[in-house]
Amino acid sequence: MKKRMALLMTGVLAVASLAGCGGSKTSATTAAPETTKETQTTAAAKQDGGKLTMSWWGNQVRNERTQAALDLYAEKNPGITIEGQFSEWSDYWNKLATSAAGQSIPDIVQMDYMYIDQYVKNDLLVDLKPYIDDKTLDVSNITENTMATGTVEGGVYAICAGINSxxxxxxxxxxxxxxxxxxxxxxxxxxxxxxxxxxxxxxxxxxxxxxxxxxxxxxxxxxxxxxxxxxxxxxxxxxxxxxxxxxxxxxxxxxxxxxxxxxxxxxxxxxxxxxxxxxxxxxxxxxxxxxxxxxxxxxxxxxxxxxxxxxxxxxxxxxxxxxYLKSSQFFSIGAHTKNAEEAVKVLNFLVNSSDANNILLGERGVPASSKIAEELSPKMDPINQEIIRYINEVITPNSSPINPPQPDxxxxxxxxxxxxxxxxxxxxxxxxxxxxxxxxxxxxxxxxx
Incomplete structure (x- = not known):
């Protein structure tokens, strides 16, 4: 209960400020199950239907493009529906903290570098490493440094949704x-x-x-x-x-x-x-x-x-x-999901699918996948070409490593x-x-x- 209230207060304080794991842990936040692939797959078998939820913060451009990409995934995968839940930054963390306290964190969440450590330590995110190991989630075209930003204590809890500065x-x-x-x-x-x-x-x-x-x-x-x-x-x-x-x-x-x-x-x-x-x-x-x-x-x-x-x-x-260069934000899987396998497949679609990224068009930043970034570059409008130029020519030659994630x-x-x-x-x-x-x-x- 103490951890749960601490996390809820974290969300409330984030709104006030308006702002970005290996080993076993015993969570006082919720009665969340261990986030191993086996337990999540078992839970998925008990699920009634294929409805998933995804939450993110952003602007109208992001909202429209993300929902269109999710609709395309559902179209390609009959029986799956994905409900988009979007907010402005000022509301997002309060809503996410409230859902976490109620053991109903969305299946897929947009996560920020500022908060990843806190959510991992409160057992609220799924370790993606088992899904990477069995190739459900393909990270072969993402650099080691980029992967490291979503790694906590040996587990992979977040995948970069875009690189920015x-x-x-x-x-x-x-x-x-x-x-x-x-x-x-x-x-x-x-x-x-x-x-x-x-x-x-x-x-x-x-x-x-x-x-x-x-x-x-x-x-x-x-x-x-x-x-x-x-x-x-x-x-x-x-x-x-x-x-x-x-x-x-x-x-x-x-x-x-x-x-x-x-x-x-x-x-x-x-x-x-x-x-x-x-x-x-x-x-x-x-x-x-x-x-x-x-x-x-x-x-x-x-x-x-x-x-x-x-x-x-x-x-x-x-x-x-x-x-510095940074992950503009991450995609993570919420620990309360009843269908982690399918949620990871959606995440993989958003990161690695050409069809999805032809819709998203790098709005969250330069794609983490070098393959997708290379594919998109000639298709980009002048604004996105300017973003790529800025990252590659202005920032990259004159940047140093980002500071560590903020602590409790x-x-x-x-x-x-x-x-x-x-x-x-x-x-x-x-x-x-x-x-x-x-x-x-x-x-x-x-x-x-």
Whole structure:
């Protein structure tokens, strides 16, 4: 019960922050069976019918393409139906935690790097290794490094759904009209000077990850060789975090940072309501959005008619040191499934089928399967060709390994970060106070885990 409540709170805290196994374990979360192939196959034999569920977070483009791919699988496999359950990021983890607590986690779930460790340790995901060993799940065209991101304590609990990288989207049309260019690998000083220039010429302000700051903080601190989480403590010192918060205080003081009140009127984390594409005037809109490379398609679709969206690296004190490639998200099998074998076959279809990927078209990122990526490349529209170019030519030559998955307590730390950010942006804290409040509070959280 203690673990179950801990996981449920993890989901609730994830919503508040708006944000990504070998050996035997005894779960206090649920009475989930051991996730061996034999027990799951036995359970499948008792199943009444062939109905599966799959849950994911995303935008309208992802929703439509994913459901179409699932419908194609059902068409090819009479007797199987797959119910798609999709949410925006702000709701997804709360719903997933609630279903996990009720022993009804969906058969197939979209999983994030931020939470995989917690779900594995609570016995909520199926170990896919037996299905890989018997070739039900083909990973022969996925690199060892990519497979490692879904591996926990010797078990394989997640398969990469796409490869991407942090990317700053921007209103290229607006900037072109005003003779402003954006280069890759902007330092913080260069980024802030660009923000001043854009504000002076156009009136458009800048949005720097309000309410979902955790990923950007992690990226930013890599420039200082600080890994965000240590062993039951935070990396760095409280002074290490001052430069991150100073960006916000300078932007507010100089007028180019978007007012935090704008975010009270929109759904934070929604592509369609991001200030770069949604708003009534330059004063409530941003010229840029901190996103991921695989979101270019959705942001371009959400942008006002006639606006072309550009893409570059996130600004950092040392942007080449900060950069990394990551699994945009994963596909996993929920431990409560009554038909693990069929669920794995669906997963294999999404990862390895040419027909499925001709529908999905890399919306979740560059396909993990090198074979599928090579097949899709010439079929891609210009937007997806740009995503591939960005990954291959901009990020790959100047990236380093991603930091380890966040440990227990990370969701609470990120919730604290967003609370501190809010206080800072409303003027209650200066940068030094914000850094101290965050660092001390985060260390207290981690020391209790």
């Amino acid at each position: 942090p990317a700053m989207m921007y209103n290229k049309t607006l900037l072109d009209q005003n003779g402003i260019t954006v280069k890759d690998y902007l330092t913080i000083d260069e980024f802030e000077e660009l923000c001043r220039q854009i504000y002076k010429k156009t009136g458009y302000k800048t949005s720097i990850v309000y309410g979902t700051a955790q990923t950007y903080l992690d990226y930013f601190m890599r420039a200082y060789d600080v890994v965000l989480f240590g062993d039951k403590k935070m990396g760095g010192t409280k002074e290490s975090y001052i430069p991150f918060f100073e960006m916000y205080t300078r932007g507010l003081k100089e007028g180019w940072l978007i007012d935090p009140g704008v975010f009270a009127e929109i759904s934070v984390g929604s592509v369609e309501q991001d200030p770069m594409v949604y708003g009534s005037s330059p004063d409530t809109m941003s010229w840029c959005a901190f996103a991921n490379s695989n979101q270019l398609t959705a942001i371009q679709k959400a942008a006002p008619e006639g606006v072309t969206v550009g893409m570059t690296t996130w600004p950092s004190p040392d942007p080449k040191k900060s950069g 307590g990370a969701s609470e730390v990120f919730n604290l970060l967003n609370q501190v950010q809010e206080q800072l942006c409303y003027g209650a804290y200066d940068a030094a106070t914000a850094a101290e409040e965050f660092y001390n509070g985060a260390n207290k959280i981690m020391s209790q885990k």
